Amino acid sequence: MPEYRAPLREQRLAMTAVGGLPRVNQLARHRELTEDLVDGVLEEAARFAERELAPLYRSADREGAILADGRVRTAAGMAAAYAEFIRGGWIGVAAPAEHGGQALPNWLAVPVSEIWRGANLSFALCTMLTQAAIEALARHGNASLQSVYLPKLVSGEWTATMNLTEPQAGSDLAAISTLAVPEGDHFRVRGKKIFITWGDHDLTDNIVHLVLARTPGSEPGVKGISMFLVPKHLPTAARAPGERNDVRTVSLEHKLGIRGSPTCVLSYGESEGAVGYLVGALGDGLACMFTMMNRARVAVGVEALGVAERAYQQARTYARERVQGVPIGERERAPIVRHPDVRRMLLTMKAALAGMRGLAYSAALAIDEAEEDGDGRASARAALLTPIVKGWCSEIAQEVASMALQVHGGAGYIEETGAAQPFRDVRITTIYEGTTGIQASDFVRRKLAADGGAAAADLLREIEEWLREAGPVLAPGAVAALERAVRLVQSATRDLLAASERDPAAMGTASVYLLLAYGTVLGGWHVARQALAAGAADAWGRARAALLAVYVDHLLPRVDWYVAAGRAGSASVMDFPLDEL
Ligand SMILES: Cc1cc2nc3c(=O)[nH]c(=O)nc-3n(C[C@H](O)[C@H](O)[C@H](O)COP(=O)(O)OP(=O)(O)OC[C@H]3O[C@@H](n4cnc5c(N)ncnc54)[C@H](O)[C@@H]3O)c2cc1C
Numbered sequence: 001m002p003e004y005r006a007p008l009r010e011q012r013l014a015m016t017a018v019g020g021l022p023r024v025n026q027l028a029r030h031r032e033l034t035e036d037l038v039d040g041v042l043e044e045a046a047r048f049a050e051r052e053l054a055p056l057y058r059s060a061d062r063e064g065a066i067l068a069d070g071r072v073r074t075a076a077g078m079a080a081a082y083a084e085f086i087r088g089g090w091i092g093v094a095a096p097a098e099h100g101g102q103a104l105p106n107w108l109a110v111p112v113s114e115i116w117r118g119a120n121l122s123f124a125l126c127t128m129l130t131q132a133a134i135e136a137l138a139r140h141g142n143a144s145l146q147s148v149y150l151p152k153l154v155s156g157e158w159t160a161t162m163n164l165t166e167p168q169a170g171s172d173l174a175a176i177s178t179l180a181v182p183e184g185d186h187f188r189v190r191g192k193k194i195f196i197t198w199g200d201h202d203l204t205d206n207i208v209h210l211v212l213a214r215t216p217g218s219e220p221g222v223k224g225i226s227m228f229l230v231p232k233h234l235p236t237a238a239r240a241p242g243e244r245n246d247v248r249t250v251s252l253e254h255k256l257g258i259r260g261s262p263t264c265v266l267s268y269g270e271s272e273g274a275v276g277y278l279v280g281a282l283g284d285g286l287a288c289m290f291t292m293m294n295r296a297r298v299a300v301g302v303e304a305l306g307v308a309e310r311a312y313q314q315a316r317t318y319a320r321e322r323v324q325g326v327p328i329g330e331r332e333r334a335p336i337v338r339h340p341d342v343r344r345m346l347l348t349m350k351a352a353l354a355g356m357r358g359l360a361y362s363a364a365l366a367i368d369e370a371e372e373d374g375d376g377r378a379s380a381r382a383a384l385l386t387p388i389v390k391g392w393c394s395e396i397a398q399e400v401a402s403m404a405l406q407v408h409g410g411a412g413y414i415e416e417t418g419a420a421q422p423f424r425d426v427r428i429t430t431i432y433e434g435t436t437g438i439q440a441s442d443f444v445r446r447k448l449a450a451d452g453g454a455a456a457a458d459l460l461r462e463i464e465e466w467l468r469e470a471g472p473v474l475a476p477g478a479v480a481a482l483e484r485a486v487r488l489v490q491s492a493t494r495d496l497l498a499a500s501e502r503d504p505a506a507m508g509t510a511s512v513y514l515l516l517a518y519g520t521v522l523g524g525w526h527v528a529r530q531a532l533a534a535g536a537a538d539a540w541g542r543a544r545a546a547l548l549a550v551y552v553d554h555l556l557p558r559v560d561w562y563v564a565a566g567r568a569g570s571a572s573v574m575d576f577p578l579d580e581l
Contacts, residue, residue: 029371045090125197132299165196181216294386318419474532
């Protein structure tokens with residue numbers, strides 16, 4: 001049994017349940033997409049991931065990356081796998097056709113990326129950052145930057161990074177102090193960036209850093225921040241990597257997980273200053289970076305899904321093999337999968353995965369629809385879903401990976417069995433690209449409060465209508481439970497928006513709870529949509545309806561808890577004396 005199998009049948013079901021190809025074909029850009037092509041792409045991705053990427057998962061974790069003589073060397077096999085990956089044209093799957101990409105919809109590209117992340121998260125981080133940078137450059141770069149850099153990135157010949165964080169500027173990007181001084185047609189960049197994923201490596205002969213920095217005399221705070229493209233090597237006239245730019249890898253972080261991906265401290269401009277080119281307008285750096293960050297936030301939610309799926313698969317295999325104790329009502333010792341508590345854990349994981357997958361794919365479709373948005377509805381939906389995908393998927397994935405380890409008992413705590421690695425790897429997903437607290441703050445302050453809750457109300461109304469229509473086909477208990485949960489988050493949203501005027505700290509103490517309540521309700525809705533789409537013609541289809549019952553019994557009741565804690569107000573937290581912490 002291989003360590004990771006792309007869950008193609010579940011993926012195809014989730015893709016169908018969010019609207020399927022008929023809905024994607026309504027978009028002018030994707031009218032020609034066929035089922036055959038969709039199946040072909042997914043099957044090929046699965047083959048590549050299972051054969052080339054999954055076998056490196058554990059060895060790259062053990063070996064890690066090494067910094068020697070100023071160069072980063074990645075674990076054995078990573079560079080060769082990358083060469084194969086770009087030969088397959090996988091970097092440019094969703095990139096615009098005019099820049100050499102295949103312009104496939106996110107509805108398909110996101111499931112493909114789930115496969116990369118489930119097979120080998122460390123590897124997939126490199127390709128994800130390049131894809132997000134392509135989008136930022138395609139949207140904000142000028143024609144000259146696009147013509148030099150986009151073909152190299154879309155083909156994967158060069159990779160890209162995202163440079164925001166500095167020692168004093170993490171969540172608080174207003175504190176960024178890296179400085180870019182104008183000099184002719186370029187800038188000289190000086191400063192230190194920390195935690196830069198794939199900031200240096202031996203996979204390609206050039207790396208394109210997208211760097212946030214201020215310019216002299218710019219406004220304080222985020223309005224004074226601009227985005228710069230800083231190549232590791234300055235391209236020659238023939239667009240080959242030329243002179244080495246003034247950017248140096250100072251050190252590599254020793255991390256809890258994703259050890260196969262080099263996380264670098266980069267120093268810009270220790271000598272003459274690193275040559276950088278402005279992307280977008282001066283002062284628009286954060287807006288430009290948000291193109292990259294929004295894409296990366298959905299990507300991190302999908303990372304959490306991919307790693308959690310891998311953890312689940314390992315636990316399922318182990319539970320079928322490990323014999324321990326006599327299950328209730330039986331006479332013989334039996335595999336632990338027969339014990340009710342182990343079954344509960346496995347099924348809770350499986351139900352959570354189905355919900356995460358539906359939510360992430362629905363966000364991918366909303367991003368596609370936002371490209372051809374007449375009335376702004378799809379854009380508002382994509383914006384609303386982004387922090388929920390990142391926040392809820394990454395939080396629930398912690399539990400899935402933890403339960404997977406628990407199913408292994410003591411063997412889970414031992415590195416040799418391999419159950420601990422997904423648990424370590426998935427831990428980062430609630431932290432980078434903005435912590436859960438930052439996602440929740442974005443969700444409540446920007447996505448709910450900014451439009452008075454209109455986009456959220458539109459989504460919840462759609463769920464109610466869907467439940468009314470699907471009601472007669474699904475189990476009545478499940479429909480009633482989902483309808484009740486929808487009403488709970490509707491009233492909690494209204495109450496929180498009203499309470500925050502009386503008690504400004506209430507938004508801070510309640511926002512994570514509200515985000516998790518939305519994620520849990522949306523997850524349940526997607527499991528229901530999948531149950532309906534699967535039908536009851538065979539055992540596999542009927543098991544989707546049974547999975548909805550598991551979700552309703554074991555995950556949906558959390559909505560009550562989240563709403564109660566969110567409604568509690570801030571007093572118990574804010575009145576507690578800090579000195580007594
Ligand atoms: C392995 C790894 C890879 C990374 N890759 C990259 C990369 O490629 N590029 C890059 O630029 N960065 C990268 N990062 C940095 C990452 O994005 C930051 O670590 C993250 O945004 C949090 O910032 P911080 O670590 O400074 O934590 P802090 O901002 O110091 O946060 C600490 C705690 O305080 C909370 N907090 C802070 N401010 C607020 C607030 N206003 N309201 C409520 N709570 C708040 C946070 O939620 C958190 O719980 C990476 C980090 C790691 C560990």
